[in-house]
Amino acid sequence: MLPRGLTGRIVLAFAGLAATMLIAMAATLFLVLHQLHENEIKDSLSREMVQVVVNLAREAPAQWDATLTEDGASVAADGGYVLVQNPNGAIRVIVGNPSSLAMPSGTSGRTQTSDGNWFIYAEAGKNAAGGRTILFALPDTSARLALGDLGGAMLIVALVLLIVGIPVAWLLSRSLTGPMRRLANAAAELPAASGETTPLPLEGPTEVRALTERFNAMAHELASTRQEETQLLANLRHDLRTPLTSIGGFAEAIADGTASGDRAAAAARTIAEEAQRLERLVGELGVVERLRQGPASLRPEALDATALLTDAAARFEARASGLGLAIEVAGAIPGTPALAFTGDRLAAERILQNLIENALSVVPRGGHVWLRAASLRMPGRPTGIALSVTDDGPGFPPGTSERVFERFFRADPSRTGGGSGLGLAIVRELARAHGGEAWAENVAPHGAQVTVLLPLNPVVPGMTKPAEQGAGTEA
Secondary structure, eight states, X not given: OOOXXXXXXXXXXXXXXXXXXXXXXXXXXXXXXXXXXHHHHHXXXXXXXXXXXXXXXXXXXXXXXXXXXXXXXXXHHTTOEEEEEOTTSOEEEEESOOSSOOOOSSSEEEEEOTTSOEEEEEEEOTTTTTTOEEEEEEEOOHHHXXXXXXXXXXXXXXXXXXXXXXXXXXXXXXXXXXXXXXXXXXXXXXXXXXSOOOOOOOOSSHHHHHHHHHHHHHHHHHHHHHHHHHHHHHHHHHHHHHHHHHHHHHHHHHHTTSSOTHHHHHHHHHHHHHHHHHHHHHHHHHHHHHHTTGXXXXXXEEEEHHHHHHHHHHHHHHHHHHTXXXXXXXXXXTTSOOOEEEEEHHHHHHHHHHHHHHHHTTSOTTOEEEEEEEEEOOTTSOOEEEEEEEEOSSOOOTTOTTGGGSTTOOSOHHHHTTOOSOHHHHHHHHHHHTTOEEEEEEOSSSOEEEEXXXXXXXXXXXXXXXXXGGGGGGO
């Protein structure tokens, strides 16, 4: 079973690697040392055999067995044996006690007796020994000698691996576990953290750096979300307090008879207006909740942009007339193709509703609101339909044309009126859910225009923003 800790796994990996290296090195060295010792024994026997042949040449044939016995004494003392094969093929044992008698071919090499033991031999041919074949054989101790040499060498290698490997494993584990421990501690502190968190330093390997970078981004996003939630609750308290206070006060006045006659009717109208305001706020919060699902919440269908503008203008016509304002829809040029696209009808109607309500709340009496739809292609985006709402009101304060899409942002009360501050934020999020975009700008000589670009078919969001915000003037 693997250790649970990363440090333990790194140490185990180093130990496994070291063991593998030791085994591979030991096997290689054993083969080399084994061959070296085997060659050493062969060379020793060959030199001894040469000396034996020289000694025999000095003696009479009758003295050869005695000479071989004397010269082979050291071989017998080491567990070897000496054989002689006569010219008639008969094999005799001069010294030693081999389990079998055999004269292998070749002047030197390895041979195995019937008891399974291996011997290294050197042989003098018939021409060198007067027609006889002489064989000196010693037990093959090359493997034992190689293992003896290998033990000392492996001990040194193991000590070097320990001296070098342990610090390397410790440093490696520190480089990994240090940043990851900081990540774990920072993650544990996130639920209790308030406000912006301090980014963790980007340290360690590339993968750990990438993980730390994503954690920092997540922590920043979480802090921003908490700030938005705090702001949301504060704005909700503010937006709910005023209508609830009005409804409670006027309802109490009607109940206790303080408001009667025309005053009671006015109080009832105020209650109805504040109730509608609360209903709009609840509706906008419902849209915000729906937007959490992203593109999955869309119900695409074939839509006609001009028809959407006409229907939206008709819904607000009575309200605009009561405020002394005019709503105009730019008609399609005869002969041009219909401005058809695929989108969520409820989302498109909510976009136009929020834009028109925002415009009506700021345009002074006698002002105008213009609705227009046009085909528009922007750099980096497919061709789409641009829905724009333009008014001749006071316009956006300088430097706020981008911030107006933030939730609850109210740079200028004259442009938000009694709204919740969610309208334009919902517009942009609905557009982006389709894979589109929304932007705002001031128009000359005075007024503002908000443009929403919706693709002909909903696409996955995440594309780049429009290259030029002012491109909306082409819509």
